[in-house]
Amino acid sequence: MARHLITSALPYINGIKHLGNLVGSQLPADLYARYLRGRGHEVMFICATDEHGTPAELAAAKTGEPVAEYCARMHAEQSKLAAGFGLSFDHYGRSSSAQNRWLTQHLAGKLDEAGLINEISEKQVYSIDDGRFLPDRYIEGTCPNCGYEKARGDQCENCTKQLDPTDLINPHSTISGSTNLEVRETKHLYLRQSAMKDQIAAWIDSKTDWPVLTTSIAKKWLFDGDGLQDRGITRDLDWGVPVQKGDQPWPGMEGKVFYVWFDAPIEYIGATAEWADANGGDWERWWRTDKGAGDVTYTQFMGKDNVPFHTLGFPTTIMGSGEPWKLVDYIKSFNYLTYDGGQFSTSQGRGVFMDDALSLLPADYWRWWLLSHAPESGDSEFTWENFQQSVNKDLADVLGNFVSRITKFCRSKFGEAVPEGGAWGEAERDLAAALTARIRAYEGFMDGMEVRKAAGELRAIWVLGNEYLQAAAPWSTFKEDPVEAAMQVRLGLNLIALYASLSAPFIPFTAAALREAMNSGDSWPDDIDTALSALPPGHAFTVPDNLFAKIADDEREEWTERFKGIRA
């Protein structure tokens, strides 16, 4: 038994997440966590809401709530949706927690002691009417280069020229529209990533088994142009972790907070501490190599947009602190899921969101489609037609109908208990051998986090059941040799119990329903003969309701229409 720490990229607090967010981090992380638990490993699966930053403040202002209340409400809502999708976090924390505040301030203090913090005075645009400094992207004006009127402060979307906000003609705040802007001097802390460049580069170089997507993004940032740059880690905002050196004040930084990207990854640790405080556990044995975390394998899941922060910023924080924190062992990164040709977009309300999804269909439908089409090698596209076909064929026909045909046949001929008599012949031994080969392949893909291939292998395992049943044909055998048919049916019923265990990481709700119907346990099939005799003769079961209703054409058409625009 090994110990696995698993973290999913933190969903931002600003609104309900869409299916693209879900498949890029939380869902595959859950798949892996469930699988490892199923194999008997000790797992700590952590996620949290990322609650700081300008967008959270603006979203709260829009609803008229104090930002703390807004975040509390949205956290509760996201927790509920996460539970609805079966995301099996050991703890779903909040980056605004006291634990994270303490850790963030502590690490900043250690980085300062190590000489890795610079104080830099700089000029930024301040909006007098908004009462806040404006990030470059919140300033719009006319591009001095091409005359495009909606150029942003950082870059003109029209001519792609890099801009400084002061370059813009007629600049205004995108928050209020105000043109009452001025340039003010402000002091910020910078994390000296450049000083850690060689150490980070050597570390990345040692990770030869990481996805290309992960290492190529990291290397681009490390070596492009002048190489890894220092990064501002503070902001002039009200909502966030107050800038302190540990528990001491930071002279000159009063009223400022740490940048959301400094404190967000630290919340992986913070959330584990939250878990420990809530459950009486020990978080340090997961995070401190001097306190028991030496045998932990740490895996992070995230979308590609998060990779720079996890390969450069957070490791700089961890390594630079000089303390024995646990570093990530493997970063599994994902491309994007697109929606009918374009991007899913939280800000534009484009695509299918987690709450919509659960209102239409049970979580397992979505889990299966999303995981079996996970954007691993490149962006992948969600279309309603593809979704309908996959779900109907894979879940309803291949798996659902298999369960239905064997349980109903048994009930009509033998009653609702596992029938006795008969012994395996060649067909059964062949099936067992085929199952073993496929299960070992499935385990290999799951160990390697090859999500789509694992889904394909699982489906192939389901298909083996139908092939066997078709060849054995107990409905024919029964007429000549009821004892032989009893053996075939008994094997079929045991296959259902086997499928419940194997499928649980992908479709946990269905797996639970199967276990309940079959009165079976959830042990992993290390040995196929044992697994296929888990339900002994006489073992009572019930015929479950159809596991999956098919998606009808008119439903698909209605949903296609309903979700084609942008949602309010």
Next chain:
RNA sequence: GGGCCUGUAGCUCAAUGGUCAGAGCAGGGCGCUCAUAACGCCUUGGUUGGGGGUUCAAGUCCCUCCGGGCCUACCA
């Protein structure tokens, strides 16, 4: 502009430089009747985006052109 990823069957995707480029779905045929008209077997379908090059051998490596996507450090 720069960097990275990507283009393979109608669709979604596979293929350490090495048999005849493979699966699933969709399409066609046959079988079966336990089952959610479900299942099984067989089968049609490809100049691997275009062009050039390296090699005994290229989907794979190099160059070039075309198309799609992402990132580019103050959105997170």
